[in-house]
Amino acid sequence: MSRRQSKMYALKLLKLAEASGEVERVGEELEALASALGPELVRKLDHPAFEEREDLLRSLAERLGLSEVMKEFLGELGARRKFRLLREIVERYRRLADEVVGRVRVRSAFPLKDGTKVLVEERVRSHWGPNLMISWEVDPELLGGLVIEGRGRRIDASLKGNLERLLRRFPCRGWAWSRRRR
Amino acid sequence: MVQAEEIREALEEAFREYRGRLDTAEVGTVTYVGDGIARVYGLDNVMAGELVEFSNDVFGVALNLEEDEVGCILFGSEAEIREGDEARRTGRLLEVPVGEEVLGRVIDPLGRPLDGGGPVEAKETRPMEVKAPGVIYRQPVKEPLYTGIKAIDSMIPIGRGQRELIVGDRQTGKTAIAVDTIISQKNSDVYCIYVAIGQKNSTVARIVHTLREYGAMDYTVVISATASEPAPLQYIAPYAGATIGEWFRDRGMHALVVYDDLSKHAWAYRQVSLLLRRPPGREAYPGDIFYLHSRLLERAAKLAERYIIVPEGAPPDLMEGVDGKVYEREEGLREAMEKVKGIPGHEVRKVPGTGGSLTALPIIETQAGDISAYIPTNVISITDGQIYLESELFYAGIRPAINVGISVSRVGGDAQIRAMKQVAGRLKLDLAQYREVAAFARFGSELDRATQAQILRGEKLTELLKQDQYSPMPVEKQIVSIYAGVNGFLDDVPTEEIGRFERELLRYMEVNHPQLLKDIAEKKEMDEAMLKQLHHAIAEFKRTFHVG
Numbered sequence: 001m002s003r004r005q006s007k008m009y010a011l012k013l014l015k016l017a018e019a020s021g022e023v024e025r026v027g028e029e030l031e032a033l034a035s036a037l038g039p040e041l042v043r044k045l046d047h048p049a050f051e052e053r054e055d056l057l058r059s060l061a062e063r064l065g066l067s068e069v070m071k072e073f074l075g076e077l078g079a080r081r082k083f084r085l086l087r088e089i090v091e092r093y094r095r096l097a098d099e100v101v102g103r104v105r106v107r108s109a110f111p112l113k114d115g116t117k118v119l120v121e122e123r124v125r126s127h128w129g130p131n132l133m134i135s136w137e138v139d140p141e142l143l144g145g146l147v148i149e150g151r152g153r154r155i156d157a158s159l160k161g162n163l164e165r166l167l168r169r170f171p172c173r174g175w176a177w178s179r180r181r182r
Numbered sequence: 183m184v185q186a187e188e189i190r191e192a193l194e195e196a197f198r199e200y201r202g203r204l205d206t207a208e209v210g211t212v213t214y215v216g217d218g219i220a221r222v223y224g225l226d227n228v229m230a231g232e233l234v235e236f237s238n239d240v241f242g243v244a245l246n247l248e249e250d251e252v253g254c255i256l257f258g259s260e261a262e263i264r265e266g267d268e269a270r271r272t273g274r275l276l277e278v279p280v281g282e283e284v285l286g287r288v289i290d291p292l293g294r295p296l297d298g299g300g301p302v303e304a305k306e307t308r309p310m311e312v313k314a315p316g317v318i319y320r321q322p323v324k325e326p327l328y329t330g331i332k333a334i335d336s337m338i339p340i341g342r343g344q345r346e347l348i349v350g351d352r353q354t355g356k357t358a359i360a361v362d363t364i365i366s367q368k369n370s371d372v373y374c375i376y377v378a379i380g381q382k383n384s385t386v387a388r389i390v391h392t393l394r395e396y397g398a399m400d401y402t403v404v405i406s407a408t409a410s411e412p413a414p415l416q417y418i419a420p421y422a423g424a425t426i427g428e429w430f431r432d433r434g435m436h437a438l439v440v441y442d443d444l445s446k447h448a449w450a451y452r453q454v455s456l457l458l459r460r461p462p463g464r465e466a467y468p469g470d471i472f473y474l475h476s477r478l479l480e481r482a483a484k485l486a487e488r489y490i491i492v493p494e495g496a497p498p499d500l501m502e503g504v505d506g507k508v509y510e511r512e513e514g515l516r517e518a519m520e521k522v523k524g525i526p527g528h529e530v531r532k533v534p535g536t537g538g539s540l541t542a543l544p545i546i547e548t549q550a551g552d553i554s555a556y557i558p559t560n561v562i563s564i565t566d567g568q569i570y571l572e573s574e575l576f577y578a579g580i581r582p583a584i585n586v587g588i589s590v591s592r593v594g595g596d597a598q599i600r601a602m603k604q605v606a607g608r609l610k611l612d613l614a615q616y617r618e619v620a621a622f623a624r625f626g627s628e629l630d631r632a633t634q635a636q637i638l639r640g641e642k643l644t645e646l647l648k649q650d651q652y653s654p655m656p657v658e659k660q661i662v663s664i665y666a667g668v669n670g671f672l673d674d675v676p677t678e679e680i681g682r683f684e685r686e687l688l689r690y691m692e693v694n695h696p697q698l699l700k701d702i703a704e705k706k707e708m709d710e711a712m713l714k715q716l717h718h719a720i721a722e723f724k725r726t727f728h729v730g
Binding site: 003095149151152153154155156157161162165166 | 196197200203204205206207208209210213223224225226227
């Protein structure tokens with residue numbers, strides 16, 4: 001049930017953002033908002049007896065300098081007390097927005113030099129066509145190399161991925177199997 | 183003891199051979215995990231039935247392709263997967279190891295060993311979901327598959343390639359019949375596959391133990407997806423069994439597969455379907471529950487035999503005849519036999535790898551004898567007959583508790599040998615007449631002589647058809663027993679002595695007339711002289727048989 005609701009919210013928000021040409025900005029604001037609102041705060045915001053909700057939301061919007069679309073969206077969530085959906089909405093919005101703008105994420109262990117970026121962009125465009133948007137991300141966990149993700153595919157040329165694949169080839173895989181994460 | 187040097191070498195080799203620097207994959211994100219299923223966002227190009235790899239070496243199969251999600255069933259522990267984890271396409275289908283290497287093993291439906299005997303070293307794997315052979319590859323059932331149970335081999339005969347349902351309430355001896363049939367294949371060329379679906383671990387352990395004890399594991403593989411396994415594993419178990427059986431079938435060999443039982447298989451599939459949010463139908467089973475069983479049982483088949491004319495003493499792997507023609511089935515064999523008469527020095531030979539069979543014995547458990555429930559009626563309509571077991575008979579001491587009145591074999595008659603037909607016809611008739619008049623006997627009403635004789639005969643024959651578990655009987659001995667029964671030799675033997683009479687008669691035949699037994703088994707038909715000899719032999723024995 002909540003999945004369908006969050007999908008509806010995300011779709012509506014995306015439509016409004018598209019209309020005002022702020023797909024990217026709204027996305028960033030959503031992420032910022034989601035990381036700002038901890039579970040404790042979300043519970044409080046959804047509580048029926050919480051009276052200062054509107055004031056709080058207004059000051060929050062001011063402080064973060066939110067766009068008009070986001071302000072409206074916040075008001076809507078508040079009125080319907082649906083802040084518990086926020087995390088899922090962010091997730092949905094990200095996927096939908098990625099499809100709309102044709103995003104390709106390039107992750108690297110260190111910030112890339114401009115020359116390298118051009119090179120990578122050229123290759124990506126020749127592979128996936130011109131209508132796409134590349135976002136550059138830095139992920140130190142990769143140790144080295146690149147990971148390119150987009151359109152449901154992932155090209156992994158990172159050191160981390162290589163090491164993991166090498167691990168899978170070991171004749172004695174018992175250790176790799178019993179490895180529990182984190 | 184593993185030496186440090188060996189480890190180093192193995193590691194070095196792994197490093198040396200490692201080339202790939204780029205890894206391209208189609209990936210999706212897990213959005214839900216639980217109850218043996220996972221929902222994955224993404225994987226836009228995944229195909230229905232494709233194997234999907236999750237983290238920590240857990241695999242699943244994509245069953246539901248929805249608008250923006252894929253519903254997968256999981257074959258491993260769902261505790262190893264978390265929301266947000268990655269799922270990747272493999273481009274492969276579900277496969278299971280096949281071949282002679284799996285014989286003697288106890289494995290799970292994915293081919294992983296359960297018997298502590300190390301990995302299954304099969305040379306070949308095959309996809310689990312394949313289409314059944316079409317019409318032109320088949321031929322009617324013609325060779326018998328002996329269960330070693332008198333009541334079945336005489337009145338409900340099963341042929342190789344047939345699908346015979348075993349149906350009955352709990353505790354009526356369904357599994358016992360299947361296990362007896364497997365044990366009785368000991369001296370035949372039939373390989374057996376026993377698929378345990380949703381059963382107790384203890385039951386499976388006991389069955390494996392029994393099969394070992396009777397030396398049946400040499401030609402048998404047990405596939406086990408017990409009640410403690412996740413439903414998806416139970417759901418694929420019978421397909422794994424059919425796949426292993428098909429390997430034998432497609433090589434011109436013969437195999438028997440027992441699905442024990444398909445009611446629980448239907449339950450497992452219902453669970454998976456409901457969790458994947460497929461709409462429920464009758465008894466909450468999904469709409470394709472019929473297809474689930476029909477596509478499985480259609481894979482049991484008797485493949486057409488092909489014959490070629492070759493020079494005498496030609497190598498056995500010759501695939502082409504001297505006249506470039508392939509003769510198919512019985513008609514073809516007759517034609518080839520005619521033709522070879524005109525070509526001296528040549529003979530007709532079966533093309534290697536043709537004429538194999540896969541026989542299926544599905545088992546269905548009914549609730550309180552209700553065979554008109556959804557799943558039983560479905561499977562009854564798919565199979566070529568059913569063996570119906572009743573708890574009333576079971577508790578009345580008639581074991582195997584087969585209700586011969588409503589049990590049928592729709593095609594097995596063609597597979598029965600003539601010698602058995604010669605005696606079984608009377609047996610069926612006598613028992614049918616007995617059933618008709620048996621009701622009167624209970625009222626103690628006065629009956630005419632003919633009716634009394636019918637009742638007496640029926641009682642003796644019913645007693646004769648009782649048989650202990652794990653004691654399959656070769657067909658020639660069955661014929662002798664039944665011959666004695668239908669020809670009135672038992673009419674004046676007290677009912678409680680019939681078991682002893684039969685045992686001693688067969689002993690006597692083994693000792694004094696071994697040639698006759700051999701002739702029946704080999705000629706598969708009894709001529710006048712043999713019938714006379716058999717009659718005299720039984721009469722002779724009866725003179726020496728003392729009651730009490």
